Structures are given as structure tokens and as C-alpha cells.
Amino acid sequence: xxxxxxxxxxxxxxxxxxxxxxxxxxxxxxxxxxxxxxxxxxxxxxxxxxxxxxxxxxxxxxxxxxxxxxxxxxxxxxxxxxxxxxxxxxxxxxxxxxxxxxxxxxxxxxxxxxxxxxxxxxxxxxxxxxxxxxxxxxxxxxxxxxxxxxxxxxxxxxxxxxxxxxxxxxxxxxxxxxxxxxxxxxxxxxxxxxxxxxxxxxxxxxxxxxxxxxxxxxxxxxxxxxxxxxxxxxxxxxxxxxxxxxxxxxxxxxxxxxxxxxxxxxxxxxxxxxxxxxxxxxxxxxxxxxxxxxxxxxxxx
Amino acid sequence: xxxxxxxxxxxxxxxxxxxxxxxxxxxxxxxxxxxxxxxxxxxxxxxxxxxxxxxxxxxxxxxxxxxxxxxxxxxxxxxxxxxxxxxxxxxxxxxxxxxxxxxxxxxxxxxxxxxxxxxxxxxxxxxxxxxxxxxxxxxxxxxxxxxxxxxxxxxxxxxxxxxxxxxxxxxxxxxxxxxxxxxxxxxxxxxxxxxxxxxxxxxxxxxxxxxxxxxxxxxxxxxxxxxxxxxxxxxxxxxxxxxxxxxxxxxxxxxxxxxxxxxxxxxxxxxxxxxxxxxxxxxxxxxxxxxxxxxxxxxxx
Amino acid sequence: xxxxxxxxxxxxxxxxxxxxxxxxxxxxxxxxxxxxxxxxxxxxxxxxxxxxxxxxxxxxxxxxxxxxxxxxxxxxxxxxxxxxxxxxxxxxxxxxxxxxxxxxxxxxxxxxxxxxxxxxxxxxxxxxxxxxxx
Amino acid sequence: xxxxxxxxxxxxxxxxxxxxxxxxxxxxxxxxxxxxxxxxxxxxxxxxxxxxxxxxxxxxxxxxxxxxxxxxxxxxxxxxxxxxxxxxxxxxxxxxxxxxxxxxxxxxxxxxxxxxxxxxxxxxxxxxxxxxxx
Ligand SMILES: [Mn+2]
Ligand SMILES: [Mn+2]
Numbered sequence: 001x002x003x004x005x006x007x008x009x010x011x012x013x014x015x016x017x018x019x020x021x022x023x024x025x026x027x028x029x030x031x032x033x034x035x036x037x038x039x040x041x042x043x044x045x046x047x048x049x050x051x052x053x054x055x056x057x058x059x060x061x062x063x064x065x066x067x068x069x070x071x072x073x074x075x076x077x078x079x080x081x082x083x084x085x086x087x088x089x090x091x092x093x094x095x096x097x098x099x100x101x102x103x104x105x106x107x108x109x110x111x112x113x114x115x116x117x118x119x120x121x122x123x124x125x126x127x128x129x130x131x132x133x134x135x136x137x138x139x140x141x142x143x144x145x146x147x148x149x150x151x152x153x154x155x156x157x158x159x160x161x162x163x164x165x166x167x168x169x170x171x172x173x174x175x176x177x178x179x180x181x182x183x184x185x186x187x188x189x190x191x192x193x194x195x196x197x198x199x200x201x202x203x204x205x206x207x208x209x210x211x212x213x214x215x216x217x218x219x220x221x222x223x224x225x226x227x228x229x230x231x232x233x234x235x236x237x238x239x240x241x242x243x244x245x246x247x248x249x250x251x252x253x254x255x256x257x258x259x260x261x262x263x264x265x266x267x268x269x270x271x272x273x274x275x276x277x278x279x280x281x282x283x284x285x286x287x288x289x290x291x292x293x294x295x296x297x298x299x300x301x
Numbered sequence: 302x303x304x305x306x307x308x309x310x311x312x313x314x315x316x317x318x319x320x321x322x323x324x325x326x327x328x329x330x331x332x333x334x335x336x337x338x339x340x341x342x343x344x345x346x347x348x349x350x351x352x353x354x355x356x357x358x359x360x361x362x363x364x365x366x367x368x369x370x371x372x373x374x375x376x377x378x379x380x381x382x383x384x385x386x387x388x389x390x391x392x393x394x395x396x397x398x399x400x401x402x403x404x405x406x407x408x409x410x411x412x413x414x415x416x417x418x419x420x421x422x423x424x425x426x427x428x429x430x431x432x433x434x435x436x437x438x439x440x441x442x443x444x445x446x447x448x449x450x451x452x453x454x455x456x457x458x459x460x461x462x463x464x465x466x467x468x469x470x471x472x473x474x475x476x477x478x479x480x481x482x483x484x485x486x487x488x489x490x491x492x493x494x495x496x497x498x499x500x501x502x503x504x505x506x507x508x509x510x511x512x513x514x515x516x517x518x519x520x521x522x523x524x525x526x527x528x529x530x531x532x533x534x535x536x537x538x539x540x541x542x543x544x545x546x547x548x549x550x551x552x553x554x555x556x557x558x559x560x561x562x563x564x565x566x567x568x569x570x571x572x573x574x575x576x577x578x579x580x581x582x583x584x585x586x587x588x589x590x591x592x593x594x595x596x597x598x599x600x601x602x
Numbered sequence: 603x604x605x606x607x608x609x610x611x612x613x614x615x616x617x618x619x620x621x622x623x624x625x626x627x628x629x630x631x632x633x634x635x636x637x638x639x640x641x642x643x644x645x646x647x648x649x650x651x652x653x654x655x656x657x658x659x660x661x662x663x664x665x666x667x668x669x670x671x672x673x674x675x676x677x678x679x680x681x682x683x684x685x686x687x688x689x690x691x692x693x694x695x696x697x698x699x700x701x702x703x704x705x706x707x708x709x710x711x712x713x714x715x716x717x718x719x720x721x722x723x724x725x726x727x728x729x730x731x732x733x734x735x736x
Numbered sequence: 737x738x739x740x741x742x743x744x745x746x747x748x749x750x751x752x753x754x755x756x757x758x759x760x761x762x763x764x765x766x767x768x769x770x771x772x773x774x775x776x777x778x779x780x781x782x783x784x785x786x787x788x789x790x791x792x793x794x795x796x797x798x799x800x801x802x803x804x805x806x807x808x809x810x811x812x813x814x815x816x817x818x819x820x821x822x823x824x825x826x827x828x829x830x831x832x833x834x835x836x837x838x839x840x841x842x843x844x845x846x847x848x849x850x851x852x853x854x855x856x857x858x859x860x861x862x863x864x865x866x867x868x869x870x
Pocket of ligand 2: 451453483532534568
């Protein structure tokens, strides 16, 4: 039976990062959870992005080595609306993606999540995304990186955006493009906080996804063959190790049933109260591994 | 008319220091208040104390230079009860003091506050203190440092401990020993917090000084000739710039009337809530300078 | 290290020559969860004690450069790193009085992955901050 | 950087070989406002989920050294710097179960400038902490 791999995204610590935590601290916090993978925001953790100094690169490799963490996914953005008056051309967008692929590879990453601009309230990606990616498939192949856009609430699994990515995989036959699932799509109970703010009625009205879009976990099986990475989004795990928003038992059961054996990368996005994320990530790592063990023992259905 | 000098003790930021703040950050916070002096805890800010590395020394001098802060007072401790079973000998205590004097001098400090062990509930210093200091008076003179024990609540001005230090000055005729006044002795209203804890009745009972020992500010005039440094101890300055514990108007009036023209070094000791000290120190710097201006204009009596 | 909150305590200061201040600065950490190309920032409105200083006039100081809004909007190369602070530079002849002020910042960030009609995201924070030197 | 509180989240871990754990460690920042000679520390009592592990048995790990109480009491040269963490090493065959535990630390610091009969100052903190790996 395949077993899952566990990582942590440094995004989990945002707001704390640079405020109560350095890059080395993030490595330390992550390694001590028992996770083996580290995910970063490229324009975030990479000082001097997109051209880090050699001193920074030395530090990066020293940390990877010292804390024995494998670089997993490198989050990138394509700033489609580059200025108020003009958008990136295809050549420019493809060049940005190529630059990030090279940087991610240099740092040892195996996955790159591009965040494309969107054109609608349904969050359809700018149609240029296909050209950006297609022009980089050979490069991604050479570098051994899989480009994986994120299926993120409010976009569900059964949606033309997800289908568009699958169609692209089918059409090109590439092995260097796949889906990343953000487990926030399975959220089935409302959030109480967003960033450092308590959610009020007005916010709830404008951002209905805060209540959860409740994708049925078994739908994961329908797309699992395309999924290359999972961001284990969560917001609040209580003192009894219960997640208050994400139904992990059926989610882990579906993921395990699918045969997925890639990373679950903790992505905390709850209350941004200083230091809170550190222990929340620890709780999630314990919870997820406990559920995997229960599944393996046949206790999880 | 002499004017006061303003500094900040890094002790103000304790708990934050090393947690949300580096040494360089402390320099930045202090310099931006308009203060010109920095006070440190020797065994605290000096990494590798008592033998900092040359890299640390380079950093220290670079910071002093970059932020244009003058090293003022170096806080030191004499660990009289060196182990559970024996006390420091006179030779050992004198050697510890000599080592700190040399280190303080190397870093550019002009004052050194030794904290001696005590022998009683009245906080009488271990009588060996005189020998520690006397053996170091020549060294202090060579280094241009004034050794200044702290008159700190619950010890008031009119007390045999204070008088003992004055007698020593009179007896030796030294100019390298003087008094440091901690303005906590003037506190005339109760504290609400101690460290990160709200004060309860039990704490108040055991530590009566939390309510303030209320030394009359005009007593400062009686000892001013011996005072070489002032730690401007405070705990809480409210949103209208009123100090809730220390009666700064009569305190500043007395200090100014005495002709004292040395440092007032902010020493925040209120609620240890993260980042709170940074703005509290800013408030105190504004308040103290405003009161000095009012005194100079004849508005403070 | 930066303070957790957007508006920093340190760096709230008058600018210009002492005695002839031209305005004031508010130091902030980046109003985003990742580093950002300057062209993705669309200015900062500052309010002090109720008086509004509009984003059209305010400048951004970062590292050793100062950008007016039009320059920021077209600056597609220079970036604001996650660990760096910037300061909003506000014109106000004479500067502000030393003391405690109510300071508000409304930062306007553009996200290409938000729908086009709402892609300028306003991030607002308010606090009391102390300006030390006249 | 260290967490603000005494007991750190990271570093709460089992020790000894996997499958044959000998105990656990609790990482703490220095329970003092300044760096401290080890001889000024008089041990650390740890309580986990109500079970008490006395200061007489627990060890202190700092940098690459481990001290039993008797060694710590006599160690007048080595110091614990303000920016360093230490860990309290506690014997418990099998270690602790992964999960959330109530952890308490009572650190005993000696201050020569406190009256002799009360010069051991107890600093107590409690929190929930998560141990991750069996
Ligand atoms: Mn995500
Ligand atoms: Mn003091």
C-alpha cells in the first residue's frame, strides 16, 4: 500500500514570517513536525527574488541539508495585469513562467504552482495560460518539474476551470502538468476568522466561500489520476484534535482510496495571531498521520 | 541651563528581545525615538558574554556607528552565591567586576551598574561589595567608567543602603563611583501587571512594593550630587500620554531643579505583551521631553 | 524583524529639515502575503487623527528609492520583498506634532487572480502610533 | 527567534531510538531576563497531563552539552545566553504519545540579589503543546 508524504508550506506561517520567524526558524518548525517536505512562496521566501544572491543560495542549500527537508512545491504568480493599462503578452507571461521554473529547479523543487490572472467572477483563468504553459512544457520536462495549477475554493472539482486543465493534459499528453488540490474545497463548516479579523455578516455575504463550498470528498477519486500535489488547507484544529472546518476522515479516506501517494502539504490559513500557526501545523500533522494509520488499519472505511 | 540627555535601556524590550526583535532592531527602535543613548544588559545583549566573538564586536561597533547611539550604562551582576554551597570570595567578586569593566569599556560604555548579592530582607548588599569596588577604582578610573549601584524599590533614598554607598564615596573621595536612581522609587500608584501576569491579591501581599514606595520626588535634591545616572523606570503610559504609576511632573521638576544633566534612560517594565514596549518607550520619550520643555518655560514649577 | 501589524511603531516620523518639516512618514510592512512588483500596488491613503491624505498624492519610499503613484504604477521590475519595510511619505508642511496619533492606512493591492472589476483589494489597518521628534 | 512564551512549540519531542524511546524533551527559552551562569539554575520540574517529573531527575540540554542537576549546580563557567534555547530532558520509558498535551514547567532560578532565604525564584508556565512523532 502506498503511503502519503507529509510536508508543510511556509505560507502557513505568513504574518509571523519576518515578524517572529526567520527562514531558518521555518525550517526548524517544519522539520520538528516530522514532515519531510518544505513548500515555499517563490516571491516570498526567496530573498532578492527573482535573482537571489549567492549568499542566499548558500544559506538555502545549507538549510535543506541541515534540516533534511525536501523542497516540494514552489508557488508562483503570473501578474497578468502587469500595469493598470496593459496585460502581459504571451511571450512575457511564458518568460515569467520560464524564469520561475529555472529558479524552482535551482532550489531543488519538483512542483511549481502558477497562479494565473482570471477574467471572470467564476475565476476562469486568462485563456493565455495555455500558451504560457505549452511554451514551457519542454523546459519543465528537462528540469523535472510538474506545473500544477491549484483547484482552490470557490472553484470546485466539477467545474469548467478544472475540466479545462484536464483537457489540456489530455490534449498535450504531457506528464509535466497536473492538478494541485487545495483541501479548502472540502470545507463543510463556516470559518470564524479571515486573516487577523473575525468574520462579520458583511464579509460572509460578499465572500460566500467562507462558509465552505463543501465538495464531496469522494469526488477526489474522479480526478485523482491528474492530481500531483495536495495542499492540506486548514484553519482551526481544536484542543481535542478535531478540525472545525475540514472533514478530514472522509477526505483522507478518499485520498487513500484513490492510491494517491504524493505530498500532503500543510497549509494553515486560520487566525493570524502571532505564533498560533506553529502549533496548529503540529496538530494537523499529528491528525493527518493518525487518520492515515487508521485507514491502513481499516478503521476509516 | 543644563539639559537632560535621553537614552533607552534594551531591558525595556525584554521578552520581545530574541523573540520579535534582534539587536539591530533594538538600535533602530531606540534611535527612532530621538534618544541618543543605548543602555544594555551585559549578560544579555552581548552574545557570547563574557567573551564575545570578533564578529559580534564588529557588529556592535557597526550598529553604534550606523544608528549614532552612545553606549551609556552596562548592567552587570555579581553572582555572590556562586553555587548553593559557597559564595564568591573577595578576589573572585573583584575579578568579575574587573572583567565587566573591561568589557563595558571595550564596547564604549561610560557607566557600569553592578548588582550585588544581598544578605537581608532589607536588601543590604553583601558587605564584600566595598572590597569588590575598592579594588577596581583605579581600573575604573583608567577606563573612564563610573560604577553606579542602583537605588531600586523597595529601597528608598533615605535608607542605610543608600547611605552606605554615599559613605563610601565620601570615604574614598572617588569620582568613579556614584548612585544610579531607578525612578520606580517614586511610583505612587499600584501596578496592574508584573511581567505578563495581572497582579492578584496574593502577589500584592507578598510584594508590597508593587503598590509603589512613594519616595517624595524632592528627596532627589538631597542626593543629587551623588547621582550619575537615572533609569527612567515606568510601566504604563495611557493613550492621553499620562503615566499611570510614576508622577513625572514633580519628578522631572526635582531632577531639573537639582541641576542634573545626565541621562534619563527609559526602562519600561510594564505588561510583557509582544511589541507593547516599543510604543510605550516612544510615549515616555515624548512625555519626558515635553515636561523638560515645560520646566524650561517655567510651567512646571 | 517587522511588527506583526501593518503599521509599524518605529519609523512614524516627520520628514524634511528640523524646523521646516515638509511632511511625515509612516512605516509599514508589505500589505500582502508575498513579495510584490511595485506595479501591483496602487497607492496608500493615510488618515491621521481624521485628516485624510489621499493615495494619489502620497509616495512610497523603499530601500533608497521614492516613487510617486504614476511611477509605482509603471514600475514592473522593482519589487517589494516580504522581509522589507516601506514607508508612505505624506506631504504636510510643518509636519505632525510629537505625541500619540490615530493613524490609518488603506493600502490598495492589485491581484490579477481576482476578477478584473474588483481586482484592487483594499487593505485597511488603524492603530495609535507615537511620533517622537518635532 | 524564540516564541514569546517560556515553553516553545517546536522541540517538544520524544528522545531515544524510535521504537524504544527513553523519554521526552521540552524546549524552553531562558527563564530569566538576562543570560545566566548554569550554577544559578536549580533545575526544572515538568508536569505533563498531570504527571510530575521532578527537578532532581531532569537534565538540561544546551548547545551540545547535557547537565544533570548536580553538574548544573556546580557549573560556574558555562552560561545560557539570552538568545539560546535549552531543553529539559525527561526520562520516561516509551516516551509520550503523539498528540496534544498539557505541559507545565517550573523553572528554579537563583538570584543572589534576592534575600538568601527566598533566593530560589520559581517561574511557572503552562500551555498546551503538541508532540508530533511517536
Ligand atoms: Mn492553497
Ligand atoms: Mn532599573
